[in-house]
Amino acid sequence: MTRACSAEALVDAIFILFDRLGGHTYGEAVTQLDHALQTAHHARSAGAPDALVAAALLHDIGHLLQKQGEDAADRGIDAKHERIGAAWLAQGFGLEVTDPVRLHVEAKRYLAKREPGYLEALSGASQQSLELQGGPMSQAEADAFEAEPGFDVAVRLRRFDELGKVEGVQLAPIAAYRDLLMSLASRG
Template sequence: MNDTVSNRIVNSVFQVLVDGSKQNYIGEKISQLEHSLQAAAQAREANADDETVLAALLHDIGQFATSADQKQMICDASELTELDPTATKTPGYNATISVGVTGHERIGAEYLRKLGFSEKVAQLVESHVPVKRYLTGKDNTYYDGLSGASKLSLKYQGGPFTPNQVKAFEQDPLFHLKIQVRKWDDAAKVVGLQVPDLESYRAMAVKHLMDQAVSVRSA
């Protein structure tokens, strides 16, 4: 894979994020793109490696890299008010709403794999929902800190892990890193926070794709 091909892939991925930012981020007062950039900025500030930074940036890509008929997690909007009275009201608020795409973490991981991103990036992207299930199963107070939309989507995502699932998840070699990515995800909802823009990650993403292509050829 050369520089031209890598840039073309990055262009398509970045466009997915930009287009996705035009949609409402249910229950939050920032855009989905702002959320992704805040998560990535935290990873970079923590001196995380490039794969982890890219995973933080792209963790929600599966919400948008889908077909128009992708199954949504449909809830009664009144439930969102009950769980989070501060949630932003929108036209049609008393109707049903979507709190995300079913299995978006798996969709996003597979999408990135097919484009040539590393298995580590894919696994970190794929983990952010299981980590939510792990943390709600491990610590009851974690659930209380979730947004209304995140609480609603948890029901569709399988609910909190059981004690046995908690123990099994803790054996994952990437366990601690997966937890950290989720923490950045949770904290990336600050209104008005100024962080580096999307283009600031281009060189990192292009280099990553080119390095992966060389690694595959050498295997």
């Protein structure tokens, strides 16, 4: 797909990815699809703007795109899913969607540095990946991250991300997000 791909083609590709690979896990108790749906649900329930709801739904799409395998973290590999996902989504979505996706790992590193108890509350898989992603930020990195445009939105996405790991939750299917994704992709 090129940068000029149609909104419909991109959204169709997203749905195909989730249909084909959304049942995979990545060390968490829920599947990729369940995690995406829960994260988007929490964003929508909190009254987040549509772009943040879309970013919440798509924040881990890089896990479905990366070529390292779903056990990459177990093999000591940071697959850089946030960068892969943001770059792929940039084919049709604007920065309002892609920047939170790109920055959600940095937001985890930031919160692990700045928020007492955050690191200890992370799931085992998130703690494992955090180490591969550079661990908690240094003071200088945290200060620089706070100055990053979109810092606050990335932190907000990260908080929705942490809530989206509950087994057995039944939510609206991914199809319920089609119109929202189409609207944002056609503006991208």
